[in-house]
Amino acid sequence: xxxxxxxxxxxxxxxxxxxxxxxxxxxSQTTESKAEDEEVIDLDGKIVLPPYVEPHIHLDYVLTAGxxxxxxxxxxxxxxxxxxxxxxxxxxxxxDIKKRAMEAVRMQMKHGIQHVRTHVDVSDxxxxxxxxxxxVKEEVKKYMDIQIVALPQEGLYSKPEGESLLRKxxxxxxxxxxxxxxxxxxxxxxxxxxxxxxxLAEEFGKLVDIHCDEIDDDQSRYLxxxxxxxxxxxxxxxxxxxxxxxxxxxxxxxxxxxxQTLKKAGVHFIALPKANLHLQGRFDSHPxxxxxxxxxxxxxxxxxxxxxxxxxxxxxxPLGDGNLMPVVDxxxxxxxxxxHDNIVKALDLVTTxxxxxxxxxxxxGVKEGNQxxxxxxxxxxxxxxxxxxxxxxxxxRNGEIIVKTEPARTEMAL
Ligand code: FE2
Numbered sequence: 001x002x003x004x005x006x007x008x009x010x011x012x013x014x015x016x017x018x019x020x021x022x023x024x025x026x027x028s029q030t031t032e033s034k035a036e037d038e039e040v041i042d043l044d045g046k047i048v049l050p051p052y053v054e055p056h057i058h059l060d061y062v063l064t065a066g067x068x069x070x071x072x073x074x075x076x077x078x079x080x081x082x083x084x085x086x087x088x089x090x091x092x093x094x095x096d097i098k099k100r101a102m103e104a105v106r107m108q109m110k111h112g113i114q115h116v117r118t119h120v121d122v123s124d125x126x127x128x129x130x131x132x133x134x135x136v137k138e139e140v141k142k143y144m145d146i147q148i149v150a151l152p153q154e155g156l157y158s159k160p161e162g163e164s165l166l167r168k169x170x171x172x173x174x175x176x177x178x179x180x181x182x183x184x185x186x187x188x189x190x191x192x193x194x195x196x197x198x199x200l201a202e203e204f205g206k207l208v209d210i211h212c213d214e215i216d217d218d219q220s221r222y223l224x225x226x227x228x229x230x231x232x233x234x235x236x237x238x239x240x241x242x243x244x245x246x247x248x249x250x251x252x253x254x255x256x257x258x259x260q261t262l263k264k265a266g267v268h269f270i271a272l273p274k275a276n277l278h279l280q281g282r283f284d285s286h287p288x289x290x291x292x293x294x295x296x297x298x299x300x301x302x303x304x305x306x307x308x309x310x311x312x313x314x315x316x317x318p319l320g321d322g323n324l325m326p327v328v329d330x331x332x333x334x335x336x337x338x339x340h341d342n343i344v345k346a347l348d349l350v351t352t353x354x355x356x357x358x359x360x361x362x363x364x365g366v367k368e369g370n371q372x373x374x375x376x377x378x379x380x381x382x383x384x385x386x387x388x389x390x391x392x393x394x395x396x397r398n399g400e401i402i403v404k405t406e407p408a409r410t411e412m413a414l
Contacts, residue, residue, distance in 0.1 A: 001018075001019040001038060001039045001040075001041070001372075001396075001399060002016060002017070002018050002019070002038040002039070002040045002041070003016065003017040003019070003041050003043055003048065003376075004016050004030060004040055004041065004042045004043060005030050005042055005043050005044055005045055006043045006045075006046065006047075006048040006376070007043075007045050007046060007047045007048065007380055007381075008027070008047075008048055008049075008366065009047055009048065009049035009050075009347065009351075009366075009382065010344075010345070010382065013029060013030075014029070014030040014045060015027055015028065015029065015030060015048075016028050016029070016030050016031065017048065017366070017372075017374075018038075019372040019396075019399040020399075021399070022371060022372055022398040022399040022400075023369065023370065023371055023372055023399065024366065024367065024368055024369065024370050024371075024372050024374075025368065026368060027366070027367070027368055041394075043376055044380075045380040046376050046377065046378060046379065046380060046393065047376070047377050047379055047380065047381075047382070047385060047390075048366055048374050048375070048376050049347060049351055049366065049374065049375060049377070050351050050352070050355070050364055050365050050366050050373065050374055050375070051112055051113065051114030051115060051351075051373050051374065051375050051395065051397070052111065052112045052113045052114070052115075052324050052350050052351060052354075052375065052392075053113070053114075053115040053116075053306065053350060053351060053354030053355050053357075053358060053360075054108055054113045054115070054116045054117070054308055054309060054322075054324060054350075054354070055117045055240075055270050055306050055307075055308045055354045055357050055358060056117060056119070056209075056242050056270045056272060056308030056309070056310055057104070057108075057116060057117070057118050057119070057308065057309055057310060057311070057312070058118060058119050058120075058121075058151075058310065058311060058314060058316075059100075059101040059104055059105070059116075059118040059120070059133055059136070059146075060097055060100075060101065060118075060119075060120045060121055060129035060132065060133060061083065061121075061311065061314035061315070061316075062100050062101060062103070062104040062311070062312040062313065062314060063100045063103060063104065063312065063313050063314070064086065064090075064100070064313070064314050064315065065313045065314055065315060065317075065318045067086060067090055068082070068085055068086055068089045068090065069082060069085075070318070071315050071316065071318070073282055074278060074279060074282050075279060075282040075283070076214055076215070076279050076316065078315075079279070079314075079315040079316035080153065080154065080183065080315075082315040083121070083153065083314075083315050084154060086315070087124055092128075093128070094128045094131050094132045094135075095132075097128065097129055097132035097133075098132045098135060098136055101118075101132060101133060101136045102136060102139075102140075104312050104322060105136065105140055105143075105144060107312065107321050107322030107323075108144070108322040109143055109144060109395065109402065109403060110322070110392075110403055110405070111321075111322050111323040111324065111325070111391075111392055112375040112377070112392035112395045112403070113144070113322065113324065114143070114144050114145065114373055114375075114395065114397055115144070115145050115354070115355065115358060115360060115364075116144060116145070116146045116147070117146075117147040117148075117149060117176065117209065117308075117357075117358055118133060118146060118147070118148055118149065119148075119149040119151040119153075119178055119209075119211075120133050120148055120149065120150065120151060120169075120174070121151055121152075121153040121154075122150045122151060122152055122153075122165050122166055122168075122169040122174070122178075123152050123153045123154040123155075123158075123159070123162070123165065125161060125165065127165065127168065127169060127172065130148070130150065130169050130172060130174060131172075133146070133148050134148065134172065134173050142397075142398075143397060143402050145360070147175040147176055147207070147358060148173070148174045148175050148176065149174065149175070149176040149177070149178040149209045150166055150169035150170060150174035150176070150177060150178050151178035151179075151180065151211065152165070152166055152178065152179065152180060152193075153180065154183075155180060155183045155184045155185065155189070155193075156179065156180075156184065156189075156192075156193040156196060157184050157185060157189040157192065157193060158183075158184070158185060163196060166178075166196075166200065167200065170200060170204045170206060171204075174206070175206060175207060176206055176207040176208065176209045177197045177198075177200045177201045177204075177206050177207070177208050177209075178197065178208075178209055178210065178211065179193045179194055179196075179197040179208075179210040179211065179212075180193070180210070180211040180214075181193045181194050181210065181212065181213075181222040181225075182211075182212070182213050182214060182215045182217070182220045182222060182246075183211075190222050191222070191225050194210060194222055194225045194226050194229065195225075195229060197210060198226075198229050198230065198233060198235070198239075201235070201238065201239075202233065202235070207238045207239070207240070207359060208226075208230075208235075208238060208239045208240065209239075209240040209242055209270075210222070210226055210239075210240070210241055210242065211242050211243055212226055212241040212242060212243060212244050213241075213243065213244050213245065213246035213247065214242075214243035214244075214245050214246075214276070214279075215245065215246055216245065216246065216248075216249055216280050216281060216282075216283060216284065216289055216291060217246055217249070218246060218249035218250055218251070220246040221246070223241055223244050223246075223247065223258065223262075224258055224261060226239065226241055226267065227239075227241070227258075227261045227262050227265040227267050228261055228265070230265045230266075230267050231261065231264055231265040236264075236265035236266035236267045237266050237268075237359070238359060239265075239267045239268070240267065240268040240269070240270060240357050241267055241268070241269055241270075242269075242270040242272070242308075243270070243271075243272060243276060243293065244269060244271075244293040245276050245280050245291045245292060245293055247293045247294050248280075248289060248290065248291060248292055248293060248294065249289065255294065255297075259297075259298075259301055259303070262298070262301075262303055263301060263302065263303060266304075267303075268304045268305075268306070268356060268357040269293065269295075269298060269303060269304065269305040269306070269357075270305075270306055270307070270308050270357060271292055271293050271295050271305055271306075271307055271308075271331065271335075272307070272308050272309065272310040272327075273292060273307060273327055273330045273331035273334050273335070274309060274310070274317065274319070274320065274326070274327055274330050274331075275309070275310035275311055275316065275317045276291045276292055276310075277290060277291060277292065277330065277334055278317055279291065279316060279317070280292075290334050292331075292334050292335055293305075295331065295335040295337065296335050296336060296337050296342070304353055304356050304357065305349070305353060306349050306350065306353035306354040306356075306357050307324065307327050307328060307331050307349040307350055307353075307354075308324075308327070308354075309322065309323075309324060309327050324350040325350075325389045325390070325391075326389065327350070328346050328347070328349060328350055328386065329386065329389060331349065332346055332386070340383070343382075343383055343386050343387075344382040344383050344386075345382070346382075346386050347382065347385065347386075352364070352365075371397075371398055371399075372396055372397075372398060372399040373396065373397050373398065374396050375392050375394060375395050375396070376392070376393045376394040376396075377390040377391065377392055377393065378390045378391050378392075378393050378407050391405060391407065392405060393405055393407065
């Protein structure tokens with residue numbers, strides 16, 4: 001296959017991408033010549049970039065909002081209560097969970113995502129959510145790579161069996177150790193849960209991704225524990241802090257000190273702009289906090305931050321269709337990143353920065369020798385791609401087109 005007249009993300013000029021045996025064989029300046037027997041697609045200057053990365057979703061929760069009831073307060077805590085109630089009332093089978101997850105995977109695939117990190121609730125002693133997602137992971141691997149995080153959603157120390165269930169989930173094949181320290185019964189339990197996650201990650205050779213400080217409490221400071229412990233163990237590059245919304249409420253003096261540890265540790269951050277704009281600030285009267293972590297400030301300090309969606313119609317967030325482009329749009333607004341420089345590199349937040357977080361950079365990127373995994377979006381400039389929310393025209397994996405979308409056509413009198 002030959003992709004002609006491509007604009008490579010963040011590069012000038014027109015390029016031809018030759019794909020042979022599922023790999024990118026050559027990327028060269030566009031010429032008039034073309035091989036006779038190749039399938040040729042003329043991209044007419046559209047942007048080619050590596051596939052989108054969804055670093056934080058809950059595929060076991062998708063499409064469940066409203067059962068058994070809707071989240072009226074909009075808070076994280078009511079979401080957890082509803083999920084716990086649902087497990088008692090709605091007796092889903094593994095197949096039911098798989099069906100919902102597969103529907104979400106198809107939404108993500110349509111929008112150019114080929115790499116996903118999903119959390120799965122391992123507070124449920126049956127671990128059927130994990131079983132379901134392990135099967136989904138296997139069944140979709142031709143189209144998508146999925147990492148699974150074992151998340152003790154109801155707290156590691158809220159039940160006696162919490163730690164053994166987490167351990168079992170890792171033995172069953174979860175790729176990443178999760179945690180939720182701000183939801184543990186006491187501060188000490190929260191600290192213990194972070195240490196436990198890092199211990200298990202070292203023991204099993206896994207990554208770590210903690211739901212960390214997802215609360216509007218300036219005293220919620222598990223991030224410093226996570227980063228300092230990761231630094232001591234020299235494993236920051238394998239560790240991710242998700243949400244960290246409390247950071248928005250920290251004093252500047254404390255944040256300055258915290259950033260010194262974060263920079264040394266090299267931990268990754270996932271901000272969830274749509275979910276956290278919705279969930280945070282629920283206990284505020286005006287002014288209401290935006291509830292997002294300090295994305296712009298961390299990026300300016302060289303700390304890796306990426307964006308994710310978090311939810312598709314679940315007890316925490318009622319909307320979402322898997323598409324990351326609106327997440328970028330909302331995130332740029334919410335984080336005061338609507339200046340030109342941040343707009344033109346905004347797609348880093350859902351491509352390379354996500355890939356670094358998932359620790360997949362070795363094989364990621366549109367370059368010669370790599371697997372031909374890439375997307376084409378309907379824009380010829382980085383700036384206009386964001387302004388117009390450019391849809392994905394092609395998603396190509398191992399040199400095969402797995403998604404093709406015709407752009408919508410509108411006729412107007414004017
Ligand atoms: Fe989450």
